[in-house]
Amino acid sequence: MQPRNMSMSGVVDLAAVKQAQEAKAKAEQARAESARNGGTGAVSPADLVIDVDEAGFESEVLQRSTEVPVVIDFWAEWCEPCKQLSPVLERLAVEYNGRFLLAKIDVDANQMLMQQFGVQGIPAVFAVVAGQALPLFQGAAGEAQIRQTLDQLVQVGEERFGLTGLVVDPEAEPGAERPAAPERPAGPHDAALDAAVQAMDAGDLGGAVQAYKNVLAEEPGNTEAKLGLAQAELLQRVQDADPQKVRQKAADKPGDARAQIAAADLDLVGGHVEDAFGRLIDTVRVTAGDDRDAVRLRLLELFEVVGAEDPRVAAARRALARALF
Secondary structure (H helix, E strand, O other): OOOHHHHHOOOOHHHHHHHHHHHHHHHHHHHHHHHHHHOOOEOHHHEEEEEOOOHHHHHHHHHHHHHEEEEEEEOOOOHHHHHHHHHHHHHHHHHHOOOEEEEEEEEEHHHHHHHHHOOOOOOOOEEEOEEEEEEEEOOOOOHHHHHHHHHHHHHHHHHOOOOOOOOOOOOOOHHHHHOOHHHOOOOOOHHHHHHHHHHHHHOOHHHHHHHHHHHHHHHOOOOOOOOHHHHHHHHHHOOOOHHHHHHHHHHOOOOHHHHHHHHHHHHHHHHHHHHHHHHHHHHHOOHHHHHHHHHHHHHHHHHHHHHOOOHHHHHHHHHHHOOOO
Protein backbone atom coordinates (compact mmCIF):
# COMPACT_ATOMS: atom_id res chain seq x y z
CA MET A 1 0.00 0.00 0.00
CA GLN A 2 2.95 2.35 0.53
CA PRO A 3 3.50 4.78 -2.35
CA ARG A 4 6.35 3.58 -4.52
CA ASN A 5 9.50 5.69 -4.71
CA MET A 6 8.59 7.82 -1.69
CA SER A 7 12.05 7.21 -0.20
CA MET A 8 13.60 8.76 -3.30
CA SER A 9 10.98 11.29 -4.35
CA GLY A 10 12.03 13.05 -7.50
CA VAL A 11 14.34 10.22 -8.57
CA VAL A 12 13.17 7.78 -11.22
CA ASP A 13 11.39 4.62 -10.11
CA LEU A 14 12.78 2.25 -12.73
CA ALA A 15 10.26 -0.54 -12.33
CA ALA A 16 7.53 2.05 -12.78
CA VAL A 17 9.23 3.51 -15.85
CA LYS A 18 9.39 0.07 -17.43
CA GLN A 19 5.74 -0.52 -16.63
CA ALA A 20 4.78 2.90 -17.95
CA GLN A 21 6.63 2.41 -21.21
CA GLU A 22 4.38 -0.59 -21.81
CA ALA A 23 1.21 1.23 -20.76
CA LYS A 24 0.50 2.87 -24.10
CA ALA A 25 0.71 -0.41 -26.02
CA LYS A 26 -1.35 -2.22 -23.40
CA ALA A 27 -4.05 0.45 -23.37
CA GLU A 28 -4.28 0.49 -27.15
CA GLN A 29 -4.50 -3.30 -27.25
CA ALA A 30 -7.18 -3.31 -24.56
CA ARG A 31 -9.26 -0.78 -26.46
CA ALA A 32 -8.88 -2.70 -29.69
CA GLU A 33 -9.93 -5.91 -27.96
CA SER A 34 -12.89 -4.16 -26.35
CA ALA A 35 -13.95 -2.73 -29.70
CA ARG A 36 -13.84 -6.19 -31.26
CA ASN A 37 -16.09 -7.40 -28.47
CA GLY A 38 -18.54 -4.57 -29.05
CA GLY A 39 -17.39 -2.29 -26.22
CA THR A 40 -15.48 0.96 -26.04
CA GLY A 41 -13.22 0.46 -23.00
CA ALA A 42 -14.39 3.91 -21.96
CA VAL A 43 -15.21 5.36 -18.56
CA SER A 44 -17.99 7.68 -17.50
CA PRO A 45 -17.19 11.34 -16.66
CA ALA A 46 -18.31 10.47 -13.12
CA ASP A 47 -15.41 7.99 -12.89
CA LEU A 48 -12.82 10.75 -13.35
CA VAL A 49 -13.17 11.78 -9.69
CA ILE A 50 -12.83 8.99 -7.12
CA ASP A 51 -12.60 8.70 -3.35
CA VAL A 52 -9.61 6.63 -2.28
CA ASP A 53 -8.72 5.08 1.07
CA GLU A 54 -5.72 3.12 2.31
CA ALA A 55 -7.21 -0.22 1.27
CA GLY A 56 -7.77 0.91 -2.31
CA PHE A 57 -4.62 2.96 -2.80
CA GLU A 58 -2.64 0.21 -4.54
CA SER A 59 -5.31 -0.55 -7.15
CA GLU A 60 -6.92 2.87 -7.56
CA VAL A 61 -3.79 5.02 -7.55
CA LEU A 62 -0.57 3.08 -8.07
CA GLN A 63 -1.86 0.64 -10.66
CA ARG A 64 -3.96 3.18 -12.53
CA SER A 65 -1.05 5.63 -12.64
CA THR A 66 0.50 3.39 -15.30
CA GLU A 67 -2.25 4.42 -17.73
CA VAL A 68 -3.14 7.95 -16.62
CA PRO A 69 -1.59 10.56 -14.29
CA VAL A 70 -3.40 10.45 -10.95
CA VAL A 71 -3.78 13.76 -9.11
CA ILE A 72 -4.29 13.35 -5.35
CA ASP A 73 -6.30 15.91 -3.40
CA PHE A 74 -5.63 15.61 0.35
CA TRP A 75 -8.58 17.24 2.10
CA ALA A 76 -10.74 17.22 5.24
CA GLU A 77 -14.31 18.23 5.99
CA TRP A 78 -13.22 20.93 8.46
CA CYS A 79 -10.73 22.52 6.02
CA GLU A 80 -12.22 25.72 4.56
CA PRO A 81 -9.54 26.20 1.83
CA CYS A 82 -10.22 22.60 0.77
CA LYS A 83 -13.82 23.54 0.12
CA GLN A 84 -12.59 26.17 -2.33
CA LEU A 85 -9.96 24.04 -4.06
CA SER A 86 -11.67 20.66 -4.36
CA PRO A 87 -14.57 21.82 -6.60
CA VAL A 88 -12.06 23.44 -8.97
CA LEU A 89 -10.05 20.23 -9.23
CA GLU A 90 -13.21 18.18 -9.75
CA ARG A 91 -14.41 20.49 -12.52
CA LEU A 92 -11.02 20.43 -14.25
CA ALA A 93 -10.86 16.63 -14.04
CA VAL A 94 -14.02 16.48 -16.14
CA GLU A 95 -12.87 19.29 -18.43
CA TYR A 96 -9.53 17.59 -19.13
CA ASN A 97 -11.59 14.63 -20.36
CA GLY A 98 -9.50 11.71 -19.14
CA ARG A 99 -6.04 13.22 -19.36
CA PHE A 100 -5.77 12.85 -15.57
CA LEU A 101 -7.70 11.10 -12.83
CA LEU A 102 -8.53 12.90 -9.57
CA ALA A 103 -8.25 10.85 -6.37
CA LYS A 104 -9.64 12.47 -3.22
CA ILE A 105 -8.17 11.34 0.12
CA ASP A 106 -9.77 12.36 3.42
CA VAL A 107 -6.80 12.84 5.75
CA ASP A 108 -8.86 12.28 8.90
CA ALA A 109 -9.75 8.77 7.73
CA ASN A 110 -6.38 7.99 6.10
CA GLN A 111 -3.65 9.20 8.43
CA MET A 112 -1.14 6.62 7.17
CA LEU A 113 -1.32 7.89 3.60
CA MET A 114 -0.95 11.46 4.83
CA GLN A 115 2.22 10.49 6.70
CA GLN A 116 3.67 8.49 3.82
CA PHE A 117 3.34 11.45 1.49
CA GLY A 118 4.79 13.80 4.10
CA VAL A 119 1.76 16.09 4.04
CA GLN A 120 2.36 18.99 6.43
CA GLY A 121 -0.88 20.84 5.87
CA ILE A 122 -3.98 20.77 3.73
CA PRO A 123 -5.12 21.23 1.10
CA ALA A 124 -2.14 19.47 -0.44
CA VAL A 125 -2.03 18.20 -4.00
CA PHE A 126 0.29 15.48 -5.27
CA ALA A 127 0.47 13.42 -8.44
CA VAL A 128 1.44 9.83 -9.06
CA VAL A 129 2.75 9.11 -12.55
CA ALA A 130 3.79 5.56 -13.41
CA GLY A 131 4.10 4.79 -9.70
CA GLN A 132 6.24 7.86 -9.02
CA ALA A 133 4.96 10.38 -6.46
CA LEU A 134 5.42 14.08 -7.23
CA PRO A 135 4.40 17.07 -5.09
CA LEU A 136 2.37 19.63 -7.05
CA PHE A 137 1.32 22.40 -4.65
CA GLN A 138 0.03 23.08 -1.15
CA GLY A 139 -2.70 25.46 -0.12
CA ALA A 140 -5.43 27.05 -2.17
CA ALA A 141 -4.13 28.01 -5.62
CA GLY A 142 -5.57 30.09 -8.42
CA GLU A 143 -7.14 28.32 -11.36
CA ALA A 144 -4.53 29.66 -13.79
CA GLN A 145 -1.73 28.19 -11.68
CA ILE A 146 -3.59 24.90 -11.35
CA ARG A 147 -4.12 24.67 -15.10
CA GLN A 148 -0.45 25.37 -15.77
CA THR A 149 0.58 22.65 -13.31
CA LEU A 150 -1.86 20.15 -14.80
CA ASP A 151 -0.70 20.94 -18.34
CA GLN A 152 2.90 20.23 -17.32
CA LEU A 153 1.85 17.02 -15.58
CA VAL A 154 -0.07 15.76 -18.62
CA GLN A 155 2.84 16.64 -20.89
CA VAL A 156 5.32 14.73 -18.74
CA GLY A 157 2.96 11.77 -18.60
CA GLU A 158 2.60 11.66 -22.37
CA GLU A 159 6.15 12.48 -23.47
CA ARG A 160 8.17 10.68 -20.82
CA PHE A 161 5.97 7.75 -19.87
CA GLY A 162 3.72 7.27 -22.90
CA LEU A 163 0.52 7.57 -20.86
CA THR A 164 -2.48 7.91 -23.15
CA GLY A 165 -5.03 8.70 -20.46
CA LEU A 166 -8.59 7.41 -20.28
CA VAL A 167 -11.23 7.27 -23.00
CA VAL A 168 -14.33 9.07 -21.72
CA ASP A 169 -17.81 8.27 -22.99
CA PRO A 170 -20.71 10.36 -21.63
CA GLU A 171 -22.99 7.39 -22.33
CA ALA A 172 -20.90 4.91 -20.32
CA GLU A 173 -22.32 3.55 -17.08
CA PRO A 174 -20.52 4.96 -14.00
CA GLY A 175 -18.38 2.35 -12.31
CA ALA A 176 -18.42 -0.02 -15.29
CA GLU A 177 -15.66 -2.62 -15.14
CA ARG A 178 -12.71 -1.78 -17.34
CA PRO A 179 -11.42 -4.48 -19.68
CA ALA A 180 -8.21 -6.19 -18.68
CA ALA A 181 -5.26 -5.40 -20.88
CA PRO A 182 -3.86 -8.34 -22.80
CA GLU A 183 -0.30 -9.41 -22.10
CA ARG A 184 2.29 -7.61 -24.18
CA PRO A 185 4.93 -9.76 -25.88
CA ALA A 186 8.30 -9.56 -24.17
CA GLY A 187 10.85 -7.29 -25.79
CA PRO A 188 14.36 -8.44 -26.73
CA HIS A 189 15.94 -6.93 -23.61
CA ASP A 190 13.15 -7.41 -21.08
CA ALA A 191 14.91 -10.26 -19.28
CA ALA A 192 18.12 -8.25 -18.92
CA LEU A 193 16.22 -5.18 -17.74
CA ASP A 194 14.23 -7.23 -15.23
CA ALA A 195 17.48 -8.71 -13.94
CA ALA A 196 18.93 -5.22 -13.55
CA VAL A 197 15.92 -4.03 -11.53
CA GLN A 198 16.12 -7.15 -9.37
CA ALA A 199 19.82 -6.50 -8.78
CA MET A 200 18.99 -2.95 -7.74
CA ASP A 201 16.34 -4.18 -5.32
CA ALA A 202 18.83 -6.68 -3.87
CA GLY A 203 21.48 -4.00 -3.39
CA ASP A 204 23.78 -5.46 -6.08
CA LEU A 205 24.55 -2.12 -7.68
CA GLY A 206 27.58 -3.39 -9.56
CA GLY A 207 25.48 -6.11 -11.14
CA ALA A 208 22.79 -3.61 -12.06
CA VAL A 209 25.34 -1.26 -13.65
CA GLN A 210 26.77 -4.07 -15.75
CA ALA A 211 23.32 -5.31 -16.80
CA TYR A 212 22.29 -1.86 -18.00
CA LYS A 213 25.59 -1.42 -19.84
CA ASN A 214 25.04 -4.76 -21.59
CA VAL A 215 21.64 -3.57 -22.86
CA LEU A 216 23.05 -0.25 -24.03
CA ALA A 217 25.88 -2.00 -25.86
CA GLU A 218 23.25 -3.65 -28.06
CA GLU A 219 20.67 -0.84 -28.05
CA PRO A 220 22.29 2.54 -27.25
CA GLY A 221 18.96 4.37 -27.40
CA ASN A 222 17.14 2.22 -24.82
CA THR A 223 15.51 4.80 -22.53
CA GLU A 224 14.98 2.51 -19.57
CA ALA A 225 18.58 1.31 -19.64
CA LYS A 226 19.88 4.89 -19.78
CA LEU A 227 17.75 5.90 -16.80
CA GLY A 228 18.66 2.72 -14.95
CA LEU A 229 22.38 3.14 -15.48
CA ALA A 230 22.28 6.76 -14.31
CA GLN A 231 20.43 5.82 -11.12
CA ALA A 232 22.51 2.72 -10.40
CA GLU A 233 25.74 4.68 -10.77
CA LEU A 234 24.38 7.41 -8.51
CA LEU A 235 23.47 4.92 -5.78
CA GLN A 236 26.82 3.20 -6.20
CA ARG A 237 28.63 6.49 -5.61
CA VAL A 238 26.84 7.22 -2.34
CA GLN A 239 26.50 3.73 -0.84
CA ASP A 240 29.68 3.97 1.27
CA ALA A 241 29.56 7.70 1.94
CA ASP A 242 29.32 9.15 5.44
CA PRO A 243 26.56 11.78 4.96
CA GLN A 244 27.63 13.87 7.94
CA LYS A 245 31.25 14.08 6.79
CA VAL A 246 30.29 14.75 3.18
CA ARG A 247 27.96 17.60 4.13
CA GLN A 248 30.41 19.07 6.62
CA LYS A 249 33.18 19.14 4.01
CA ALA A 250 30.84 20.77 1.51
CA ALA A 251 29.88 23.41 4.08
CA ASP A 252 33.53 24.09 4.96
CA LYS A 253 34.70 24.26 1.33
CA PRO A 254 32.03 25.92 -0.83
CA GLY A 255 34.44 26.25 -3.75
CA ASP A 256 35.68 22.65 -3.65
CA ALA A 257 34.27 20.96 -6.75
CA ARG A 258 34.63 17.38 -5.48
CA ALA A 259 33.06 18.20 -2.13
CA GLN A 260 30.06 19.86 -3.76
CA ILE A 261 29.64 17.01 -6.27
CA ALA A 262 29.57 14.45 -3.47
CA ALA A 263 27.03 16.51 -1.50
CA ALA A 264 24.86 16.98 -4.59
CA ASP A 265 24.70 13.20 -5.06
CA LEU A 266 23.42 12.86 -1.49
CA ASP A 267 20.92 15.68 -2.08
CA LEU A 268 19.44 13.87 -5.07
CA VAL A 269 19.28 10.47 -3.40
CA GLY A 270 17.47 12.15 -0.51
CA GLY A 271 14.89 13.55 -2.94
CA HIS A 272 16.15 17.16 -2.72
CA VAL A 273 16.31 17.64 -6.47
CA GLU A 274 16.38 21.44 -6.58
CA ASP A 275 19.01 21.56 -3.81
CA ALA A 276 21.27 19.22 -5.78
CA PHE A 277 20.90 21.25 -8.96
CA GLY A 278 21.31 24.58 -7.20
CA ARG A 279 24.42 23.42 -5.38
CA LEU A 280 26.17 22.42 -8.59
CA ILE A 281 25.09 25.51 -10.51
CA ASP A 282 26.44 27.69 -7.70
CA THR A 283 29.70 25.72 -7.86
CA VAL A 284 29.94 26.24 -11.62
CA ARG A 285 29.86 29.99 -10.94
CA VAL A 286 32.89 29.88 -8.60
CA THR A 287 35.09 27.32 -10.35
CA ALA A 288 37.06 27.19 -13.59
CA GLY A 289 38.91 24.79 -15.86
CA ASP A 290 38.76 21.08 -15.12
CA ASP A 291 36.90 21.61 -11.83
CA ARG A 292 34.13 23.53 -13.52
CA ASP A 293 33.88 20.94 -16.28
CA ALA A 294 33.63 18.11 -13.72
CA VAL A 295 30.78 19.90 -11.96
CA ARG A 296 28.98 20.56 -15.24
CA LEU A 297 29.27 16.92 -16.32
CA ARG A 298 27.96 15.64 -12.99
CA LEU A 299 25.02 18.02 -13.26
CA LEU A 300 24.22 16.64 -16.71
CA GLU A 301 24.34 13.11 -15.25
CA LEU A 302 21.88 14.10 -12.55
CA PHE A 303 19.60 15.55 -15.23
CA GLU A 304 19.56 12.05 -16.76
CA VAL A 305 18.52 10.54 -13.42
CA VAL A 306 15.58 12.90 -12.98
CA GLY A 307 14.53 12.94 -16.63
CA ALA A 308 14.80 15.53 -19.36
CA GLU A 309 11.09 16.42 -19.36
CA ASP A 310 10.95 17.19 -15.64
CA PRO A 311 10.25 20.95 -15.20
CA ARG A 312 13.01 21.15 -12.59
CA VAL A 313 15.52 19.93 -15.15
CA ALA A 314 14.39 22.52 -17.69
CA ALA A 315 14.75 25.31 -15.12
CA ALA A 316 18.18 24.05 -14.05
CA ARG A 317 19.37 23.87 -17.65
CA ARG A 318 18.50 27.53 -18.10
CA ALA A 319 20.28 28.43 -14.87
CA LEU A 320 23.33 26.44 -15.94
CA ALA A 321 23.47 28.27 -19.25
CA ARG A 322 23.38 31.61 -17.42
CA ALA A 323 26.15 30.45 -15.07
CA LEU A 324 28.35 29.30 -17.94
CA PHE A 325 27.86 32.26 -20.24
